[in-house]
Each structure stands twice: as structure tokens, then as C-alpha cells.
Amino acid sequence: MSWQVGEVKITRIVELYDFTDNISMTMPDATAEEVIAMKWLHPHYATPEGLQRMNFQGFVVQTPARNIVVDSCIGAGRERDFDVFCDLPEGFLEDLESLGISRHDVDTVLCTHLHFDHVGWNTYKDPETGEYKPTFPNAKYLFGEKEYKAWQEVIRHDGHHSDNHLVECVDPIVELGLAEFIDANHTIAPGITTEPSHGHTPGHVHVCIESKGERAVITGDLMHHPMQCAMPHRHATFDLDKDSGKATRIGFVEKYRDSGVVVIGAHFFDPTAGHIETGADGETWFHGLGL
Ligand SMILES: [Zn+2]
Numbered sequence: 001m002s003w004q005v006g007e008v009k010i011t012r013i014v015e016l017y018d019f020t021d022n023i024s025m026t027m028p029d030a031t032a033e034e035v036i037a038m039k040w041l042h043p044h045y046a047t048p049e050g051l052q053r054m055n056f057q058g059f060v061v062q063t064p065a066r067n068i069v070v071d072s073c074i075g076a077g078r079e080r081d082f083d084v085f086c087d088l089p090e091g092f093l094e095d096l097e098s099l100g101i102s103r104h105d106v107d108t109v110l111c112t113h114l115h116f117d118h119v120g121w122n123t124y125k126d127p128e129t130g131e132y133k134p135t136f137p138n139a140k141y142l143f144g145e146k147e148y149k150a151w152q153e154v155i156r157h158d159g160h161h162s163d164n165h166l167v168e169c170v171d172p173i174v175e176l177g178l179a180e181f182i183d184a185n186h187t188i189a190p191g192i193t194t195e196p197s198h199g200h201t202p203g204h205v206h207v208c209i210e211s212k213g214e215r216a217v218i219t220g221d222l223m224h225h226p227m228q229c230a231m232p233h234r235h236a237t238f239d240l241d242k243d244s245g246k247a248t249r250i251g252f253v254e255k256y257r258d259s260g261v262v263v264i265g266a267h268f269f270d271p272t273a274g275h276i277e278t279g280a281d282g283e284t285w286f287h288g289l290g291l
Pocket residue numbers: 115117118221266267
């Protein structure tokens with residue numbers, strides 16, 4: 001699935017499709033009854049039983065001059081805390097190649113934050129040596145300086161978070177000198193910028209794309225499910241700092257509601273892109289493209 005924004009083409013690469021779970025995975029206080037009652041979530045973003053539907057996916061941003069990967073997803077053959085994320089097949093690179101891009105053609109990788117499902121394909125495991133090598137050897141890997149420092153100095157040692165994914169997918173990149181530590185407000189390419197959206201993690205950023213007067217934004221994990229457009233004030237389960245995550249989400253929804261900007265949700269199921277709009281009843285909702 002691709003979206004054209006002026007001269008920029010954005011394509012999602014899905015690694016885990018239509019993952020369903022209780023809405024409390026996203027918002028601890030939300031209930032299946034609330035999901036069932038929110039009509040616009042059905043059938044695309046929720047099941048009739050009130051489970052949320054979501055994807056785990058990354059994005060390729062192609063400009064006439066650049067091939068940028070935004071969030072490199074989970075990775076193949078990994079061992080992670082939950083079975084569903086373990087031993088995934090190798091489809092990511094094939095999907096990339098179907099766009100006419102080999103892994104050698106990617107010039108930039110941007111990780112919105114350093115959770116395991118946003119850094120996975122930064123590296124691959126060499127079958128001969130067992131070493132983790134850069135998947136995109138010609139790319140600069142952009143990590144938020146604040147984000148990297150927070151994981152390095154605190155989170156990976158806090159006893160609550162496994163750092164396997166850093167050992168496999170971030171440390172080798174840093175050791176090889178392929179990492180660039182960026183300010184939260186960073187220009188990746190003309191018209192492609194990051195902005196701070198801290199809260200989910202300490203240095204989380206989202207990505208803004210502007211070309212020929214058209215605009216889109218890739219959310220990262222400042223939200224996980226379209227329902228959060230309607231209730232940005234609810235705490236989010238995986239936000240490390242719940243109050244600042246909430247403030248970020250409220251600001252984001254206010255900024256983009258009725259703006260015409262295409263919002264691409266990092267974990268949104270089909271349609272992954274849409275507009276945050278005010279409905280006839282005055283309530284905010286997410287209007288998936290094509291619906
Ligand atoms: Zn995520």
C-alpha cells in the first residue's frame with residue numbers, strides 16, 4: 001500500500017498483519033464495550049467483539065533523490081518477549097525489492113524511537129558467523145540523541161526492559177560508525193523533517209513530509225490505534241511517561257484535526273492512512289482514506 005504526497009511516495013511494509021488484542025493493550029482504561037459503541041471503528045479498526053486490529057509495519061519514503069526507511073519493524077528470526085514477534089519470516093526485504101529498491105540503495109534509516117518493533121531490520125544475522133550486520137550498509141542510521149541517551153543510560157538497565165533488541169539492532173550500528181544522533185527537530189531531506197513527540201519514549205519523534213503543497217505525517221508510536229484520535233486524553237499503556245504522552249497526543253490531534261494532512265499511523269490496520277476529522281456530532285474521528 002503506497003501513498004503519493006507531491007513527489008514523495010510512501011509505502012508501508014507490513015511484518016505482522018491484522019494482529020488483534022484487547023483495546024487495553026493500547027489504553028489501559030478502555031473497554032471492549034467502548035470499542036463496540038464507536039461505530040466508525042468497524043469493521044476496519046476493530047472486530048465485532050470489540051478487539052482492536054493493528055499491524056506491525058515499517059515505511060519506505062522515496063523522493064526523486066532518496067530512499068529512506070522510517071522504522072525498520074521487528075526483523076526476521078528474532079527472539080523477543082512474546083511468541084508472536086519471534087521467528088518472523090524474511091519478507092521485509094522482498095517487499096522492499098518489489099519497490100525496485102535493494103537494501104544497498106537505502107541511504108537513510110530513521111527510527112522514531114528505539115522499541116524492538118521499530119529497529120528490527122536495522123541489522124540481519126549473518127548465517128555463517130551469527131554476527132548482526134547492517135541490513136542497509138550504505139545508509140546513515142538516524143537515532144534521536146535524547147532517545148539513544150535515555151536507553152543507554154537508563155532504560156536498558158532499569159530491569160523492566162530487555163535490551164536484546166539494542167544488542168542486536170542498535171549497538172552494531174553504533175559500533176560501525178553508521179549512526180548519527182539527531183536533534184528531535186531534524187531535516188532528513190528537503191521537505192522531510194522530524195518533530196519531537198516525547199512521552200511514549202523520552203526522545204520519540206514523528207516524521208513530517210511536505211512536497212508540492214501536499215502534506216503527510218507518520219505518527220510513530222505517539223498513538224497505536226485510531227481510537228486514540230477520539231480519546232487522546234486517555235493514558236496509553238506503553239507510554240513510558242504517561243502524562244507527557246497524553247499531552248503529546250492531545251497536541252497532535254489538535255494540530256492535525258481538519259488540517260487536510262494525511263496521517264499515517266505506524267500501527268494502524270487498513271486503511272493505515274487517513275485524516276483526523278471533526279464529525280457531524282462534534283466528536284473527533286479518524287477517517288481512513290477510501291472509506
Ligand atoms: Zn511500535
